[in-house]
Amino acid sequence: MRALTLITGTIVAALSASTIAADVSTKEAKRIQEAAAVLTEIHAVPDKDVPQDLWDRAECVIVVPGLKKAAFVIGGEYGKGLMSCRREGGWSAPIFMEIGKGSWGLQIGAQSIDLVLLVMNKSGAEKMLRNKVSLGAEASVAAGPVGRDARAATDAELQAEVLSYSRTQGLFAGINLSGGVVRANADDNADLYGSTPPRDVVMGTSVKAPAATEPFMNALNREKATTP
Numbered sequence: 211m212r213a214l215t216l217i218t219g220t221i222v223a224a225l226s227a228s229t230i231a232a233d234v235s236t237k238e239a240k241r242i243q244e245a246a247a248v249l250t251e252i253h254a255v256p257d258k259d260v261p262q263d264l265w266d267r268a269e270c271v272i273v274v275p276g277l278k279k280a281a282f283v284i285g286g287e288y289g290k291g292l293m294s295c296r297r298e299g300g301w302s303a304p305i306f307m308e309i310g311k312g313s314w315g316l317q318i319g320a321q322s323i324d325l326v327l328l329v330m331n332k333s334g335a336e337k338m339l340r341n342k343v344s345l346g347a348e349a350s351v352a353a354g355p356v357g358r359d360a361r362a363a364t365d366a367e368l369q370a371e372v373l374s375y376s377r378t379q380g381l382f383a384g385i386n387l388s389g390g391v392v393r394a395n396a397d398d399n400a401d402l403y404g405s406t407p408p409r410d411v412v413m414g415t416s417v418k419a420p421a422a423t424e425p426f427m428n429a430l431n432r433e434k435a436t437t438p
Contacts, residue, residue: 234401234422238306244275245292246425248324248377253432256358258382260328264354264373270295270329270338270412271430272307272392276322289325290395292426295335295412301430302412303419306398307338311391323378327387328354334371338392339409345372346388353384 234242252259270293277289288311292304309325329335337349345351354373376385394408402420403411411417419427 234420238398238401239422241275241290241306242292242304242423242426245273246429248273248275248326249426249429250432252326252377252382253429255382258356259358260326260375261355261357264328264330267330268296268328268373269331269335271301272309272325272327272329272338273426274307274309274325274327277309277325278322289322290398291325292423293329293338293394293412294426294430295329297413297415301427302414303403303417304423304426305408305411306395306402307392308395309387309390309392311389323376325385325387326375326377327392328373328375330371330373335413337371339394339412342391342393345374345390345392346386349392351387351390353386356383 256262272291272293274289274291288309290306290308293307294301294304296302329338334349337343343349349372350370351372351374352370354375356375372387374385374387376383399408399411402422403417406417
């Protein structure tokens with residue numbers, strides 16, 4: 211009887227944890243919506259989008275909407291977004307990421323910028339899932355080419371582990387994020403996945419995307435806009 215009680219308690223606790231893990235905050239839900247909007251809007255203009263062949267080759271995509279000037283980091287910015295990695299049959303459930311430090315162009319008067327990072331190989335993907343990774347030092351990064359065709363890209367761009375883009379004041383362009391530090395956001399990921407490690411979410415095959423992330427998943431899976 212005691213054993214049965216313990217088993218029942220364990221099941222109830224597991225179900226409770228699952229419920230808590232699916233309960234995102236208002237800020238997290240807004241971030242998901244905004245990251246989805248960034249992808250949808252840049253895909254709508256193919257001539258000013260990430261080249262299709264680079265998008266198709268990317269191992270992971272990180273989208274950081276509304277990165278802002280960080281008062282506590284002199285000359286730097288700070289923002290939060292989402293990352294999903296490619297796996298057989300589509301994209302993985304996303305995890306929350308954060309990026310900080312560096313100085314990437316807010317000096318021109320913009321209050322915030324949107325960032326899109328393409329992680330181009332498995333080595334780069336593994337580095338993104340460390341406790342933190344320094345762009346330019348531990349993971350090579352280059353400003354990504356824009357437009358329909360990636361053949362105009364330089365050797366440095368094509369060899370980089372991460373290709374980075376910014377959108378500010380209506381302009382979408384490559385940007386060099388050297389000096390930035392990227393890491394998974396432990397607290398926000400716990401809201402979505404409980405104690406499941408971020409690496410298991412994006413590299414494994416058993417974790418399904420929570421309903422709360424549906425807007426972002428739809429934007430990832432959406433066919434890119436084309437013109438006749």
